[in-house]
Amino acid sequence: MSEYTEQPEQTADERPEARLERAVRAAEQALIEFEIAVETFRVEVENFSRLHHQKLGPMYTRLDELDALIAEAKAARTGDPEDLRRARDARSLVMPMPGVDELFHDWMGSEGISDDAGAMLTDQPVRPPERVRPTEEVRRLYRELVRQAHPDLAQDEAERERRDAFIARVNAAYGRGEEKLLRELAEEWAAGPVPEAAVVPSESEELYARLEWLSQRKELLALVAKELEDSAIGSMLRMAPDDPDRLLEEIAEQLLAQVSEREAELAEALAAG
Numbered sequence: 001m002s003e004y005t006e007q008p009e010q011t012a013d014e015r016p017e018a019r020l021e022r023a024v025r026a027a028e029q030a031l032i033e034f035e036i037a038v039e040t041f042r043v044e045v046e047n048f049s050r051l052h053h054q055k056l057g058p059m060y061t062r063l064d065e066l067d068a069l070i071a072e073a074k075a076a077r078t079g080d081p082e083d084l085r086r087a088r089d090a091r092s093l094v095m096p097m098p099g100v101d102e103l104f105h106d107w108m109g110s111e112g113i114s115d116d117a118g119a120m121l122t123d124q125p126v127r128p129p130e131r132v133r134p135t136e137e138v139r140r141l142y143r144e145l146v147r148q149a150h151p152d153l154a155q156d157e158a159e160r161e162r163r164d165a166f167i168a169r170v171n172a173a174y175g176r177g178e179e180k181l182l183r184e185l186a187e188e189w190a191a192g193p194v195p196e197a198a199v200v201p202s203e204s205e206e207l208y209a210r211l212e213w214l215s216q217r218k219e220l221l222a223l224v225a226k227e228l229e230d231s232a233i234g235s236m237l238r239m240a241p242d243d244p245d246r247l248l249e250e251i252a253e254q255l256l257a258q259v260s261e262r263e264a265e266l267a268e269a270l271a272a273g
Helices: 016-078 081-092 115-121 136-149 157-175 179-190 203-230 232-239 244-272
Strands: none
Touching (some): 016 081, 016 157, 136 179, 157 179, 203 232
16 A cells, blocks of 8 residues: 655644544545455456366366376386376376365366366367456446445444445445446445444544554555465466466466377377386
8 A cells, every 4th residue: 555645734723633634534545445456456366266267277187187097007007006006196186076066166067077168178169257357437336335334434333244244245246347236235325324323432532543443454455465466366467467368378378288298198108008
C-alpha cells in the first residue's frame, strides 16, 4: 500500500482531532484500494488455476501414465525388487482417487480423465472455463460497496456480523464479475436497516483505535498478497500478467514434447522386453 499523503499543518482554530481524522480517512481510502487490488489478484489466480488445470491437467496425467508404464515394463523385464517397488509407486500416482472429480472441476473423474480432458490429447476442442476479468464498472461498484459496508465500520457485534455476511456476498459477486448482482446488492444495502445507536468512546480514542485496526488490517492483507504472489499459479501469472494464455501455450508445448519423449522411451522399453 502506498504511503499516505502528507497532511497540511494544523491551524490555530482547528480541533486537535481534525488532523487525526484526515489521516484516518486517508488510511481508510488506501486500505480499500489495497483490498480491491488483493481481491482482484485473488480472482485472477483462481481463474488462471482453473484454466491451467483444464488445459494442462490431461498432459500431466498422460506423463504420469507413461512413467508408470515405463517403470512397469522395466520391472517386468528385470524382476528386480527395487524396480518392482518403483513401478508400484509410479502406478499409485495415476490410480483413481475418491472425489477427484470435485477437486478438478469435472474434467477428471474416478474412471480417469473426462471427455474434455481426453480431447486435449487428441487436439479436439474443449470447453474453456469462464474467464473473469472485472470491468472498470464492476470494480467501481465493488469499491463503493466496500466503502459503505466494510465490517469494521460497525458499532456493535450484531452489525459487524451483518456486514461480514453482506461483504462475503459482495466478494462472491465480484469474483464472478456479476455487474447486475453488484447493482442489486448496492440497492439492498441502501434499503437495509440502520444500525441502532451505540455508546462509543471519545473521538480521539475512536480515531486512534481506528488507525491501529487499519495498520493491522494492512499487515494481514500484505501477508495474503504475498501468499498469492508466491504460489505456483501466482508466480506464473506474474511472469506473464498481460498474456497468461500465451504462457499456458508455451508450457503445453513443453509438456507435449515430454509426452513424445516418454512415448519413445516406452516403445524402446517394450521392444527390449
